[in-house]
Amino acid sequence: MKVEFQNLSKQFEAGQTILKPMDFSDEINTLAIIGPSGGGKSTLLRIIGGLITPTTGRLWVDSKEVTQKESDLQKYRRQIGFVFQQGGLFRHMNAKDNIAIPLEQVHGYSKETASARAMELLERFGLKDDWKKRPAALSGGQKQRVAIARAIAPRPKLLLLDEPTSALDPEYTTEVLDVIRELKDEGMHFIIVTHEMGFARHACEKTAFLYEGSLLEYCESEQLFNHPWTGQLQRFLGKLLEWNV
Numbered sequence: 637m638k639v640e641f642q643n644l645s646k647q648f649e650a651g652q653t654i655l656k657p658m659d660f661s662d663e664i665n666t667l668a669i670i671g672p673s674g675g676g677k678s679t680l681l682r683i684i685g686g687l688i689t690p691t692t693g694r695l696w697v698d699s700k701e702v703t704q705k706e707s708d709l710q711k712y713r714r715q716i717g718f719v720f721q722q723g724g725l726f727r728h729m730n731a732k733d734n735i736a737i738p739l740e741q742v743h744g745y746s747k748e749t750a751s752a753r754a755m756e757l758l759e760r761f762g763l764k765d766d767w768k769k770r771p772a773a774l775s776g777g778q779k780q781r782v783a784i785a786r787a788i789a790p791r792p793k794l795l796l797l798d799e800p801t802s803a804l805d806p807e808y809t810t811e812v813l814d815v816i817r818e819l820k821d822e823g824m825h826f827i828i829v830t831h832e833m834g835f836a837r838h839a840c841e842k843t844a845f846l847y848e849g850s851l852l853e854y855c856e857s858e859q860l861f862n863h864p865w866t867g868q869l870q871r872f873l874g875k876l877l878e879w880n881v
């Protein structure tokens with residue numbers, strides 16, 4: 637899917653620039669966004685998803701402009717799936733309803749079709765027997781799998797994930813990353829903000845390195861990790877490796 641932006645920047649307050657003007661144009665299947673905390677990764681992802689508007693610049697996704705008009709944005713957001721760090725499930729609803737109710741209320745599915753789609757995904761993600769559980773009764777990894785199921789249920793054209801595993805214990809991280817990799821194998825297009833460098837490197841075709849509001853490096857993941865060419869990326873990767881066995 638083609639993602640393009642020109643002169644895109646973001647300021648939340650005068651005098652402070654969170655994203656410096658940046659240009660980008662490429663065909664994206666699977667993209668990882670990496671970089672130090674506060675560099676603007678979530679902000680960029682939210683702009684791409686139409687959740688916040690840029691201060692300057694224009695954005696095109698799938699060759700259509702994402703304008704700042706609220707009615708257009710609402711329509712656009714329905715075509716995008718989102719998964720956040722803490723899944724954001726509805727606490728008072730069970731796993732099945734967390735998936736089915738948005739399908740009915742936002743996407744106009746009938747009750748039966750929504751319910752069938754929810755059960756199909758729960759089964760697929762190994763959660764068939766947990767459909768009645770509310771989020772409080774699910775493990776962190778199960779919650780995130782429900783969140784991913786909810787995001788892909790309406791068959792979005794693009795899935796955006798913001799650190800979907802960063803609140804999880806290592807064993808749950810793997811099960812959630814496995815699910816995302818399976819989606820890739822099925823042809824789902826996604827952009828993931830992640831601190832899991834192994835996942836960025838091996839499961840995402842391209843990686844972007846965002847540093848203090850600038851897109852410093854962008855290329856095929858293997859190339860970016862094998863040959864970081866800015867001092868900033870070299871230091872960033874070096875720090876991560878310091879504690880690896």
Ligand SMILES: Nc1ncnc2c1ncn2[C@@H]1O[C@H](COP(=O)(O)OP(=O)(O)OP(=O)(O)O)[C@@H](O)[C@H]1O
Binds near residue numbers: 648654674676
């Ligand atoms: N709504 C907001 N209002 C004001 N400042 C904001 C807002 N959202 C983010 N920022 C600021 O923008 C900067 C970039 O934040 P962002 O969340 O995009 O970083 P990040 O790269 O995702 O960091 P992390 O890895 O910690 O999630 C930070 O300095 C943050 O304080």
Ligand SMILES: [Mg+2]
Binds near residue numbers: 798829
């Ligand atoms: Mg973030």
